[in-house]
């Protein structure tokens with residue numbers, strides 16, 4: 001898509017193609033456009049999240065490329081927590097994989113409402129570009145989508161070959177049975193999310209850099225509010241205040257940035273080591289809430305036995321990852337209606353919904369979802385699996 005829309009030049013892909021081949025990684029020339037890390041290129045997989053500007057006829061998009069591999073789900077969560085819409089890439093020859101289900105679930109939990117499914121590698125099914133195989137994998141995917149509450153009629157499925165270019169930008173001659181829009185045309189059918197500019201600034205930090213001649217530059221996506229130069233921002237839970245000097249979006253200076261914008265901004269008065277991924281920036285006069293404890297509604301997705309008070313898995317919320325204790329199981333709910341089924345249950349198991357009191361083992365920013373939806377949703381992980389997911393109802397501040 002990037003190549004055919006002129007966002008990347010042909011000679012760059014050609015250069016990557018040669019280098020990849022020399023390194024025994026033939027066919028990874030396109031992946032390298034987003035995979036910059038040495039380890040990513042050597043191993044032939046995406047590890048961390050990467051951003052890139054992408055302009056269509058209608059929109060200015062920021063592509064957030066997130067890893068699919070199960071070892072890097074925590075980075076996938078970071079990327080997905082920043083997304084307004086998602087393109088789920090399913091490999092049609094392989095069919096639905098274990099991670100596909102986890103990714104769909106996480107996308108839903110983290111508040112991604114619009115989903116497009118790119119049914120990829122149609123060139124590599126047998127027979128090539130086979131409609132029946134497409135239908136088979138589409139049905140499997142739809143079953144999962146329904147199970148987590150997506151309305152499947154609203155989810156476009158596009159048969160593509162990213163490698164050969166079928167239905168990415170130009171309609172494919174290899175799949176005359178497909179009458180729908182191409183992937184790039186489908187991206188323009190996405191509805192622009194509302195921009196909560198009237199709320200206080202909340203900007204979860206994804207990374208922090210020191211840039212020569214500029215200074216400290218935190219990077220992240222604005223969830224609510226407006227970021228402007230010459231304003232004081234407070235980073236929590238690090239509890240550091242600095243003054244915004246300049247803002248950059250995809251290497252261009254901007255006068256202000258609004259929800260959905262992925263920015264880097266120079267702050268005076270803060271060293272790189274003062275703040276980190278997981279901090280949230282907000283106005284100095286109404287800083288993000290640091291929780292001593294919080295009340296949450298959760299859904300247990302996948303726990304090998306039972307979950308009891310005292311259990312301490314890792315909570316992934318916006319860009320932060322903090323071990324938290326289930327301090328109190330307050331009530332068990334009917335997952336369909338939300339009605340209380342049992343007060344103070346002794347344990348929870350897979351499939352249960354509940355209201356719980358949670359205590360972070362170190363300071364963490366979380367906000368009630370009614371105030372800041374993107375800062376209140378979380379995934380709970382333990383031993384490499386997503387155990388539960390939920391949203392924050394109330395915060396007891398530090």
Ligand SMILES: Nc1nc2c(ncn2[C@@H]2O[C@H](COP(=O)(O)OP(=O)(O)O)[C@@H](O)[C@H]2O)c(=O)[nH]1
Nearest residue numbers: 027028031046068120121122124161162163164
């Ligand atoms: N045959 C075929 N191979 C593809 C296609 N798209 C990606 N690949 C290959 O799949 C491998 C993994 O691609 P990559 O972009 O790293 O996938 P990711 O894990 O989703 O980031 C590479 O060897 C690609 O060349 C496709 O449409 N057809």
Ligand SMILES: [Mg+2]
Nearest residue numbers: 031045046067
């Ligand atoms: Mg990748």
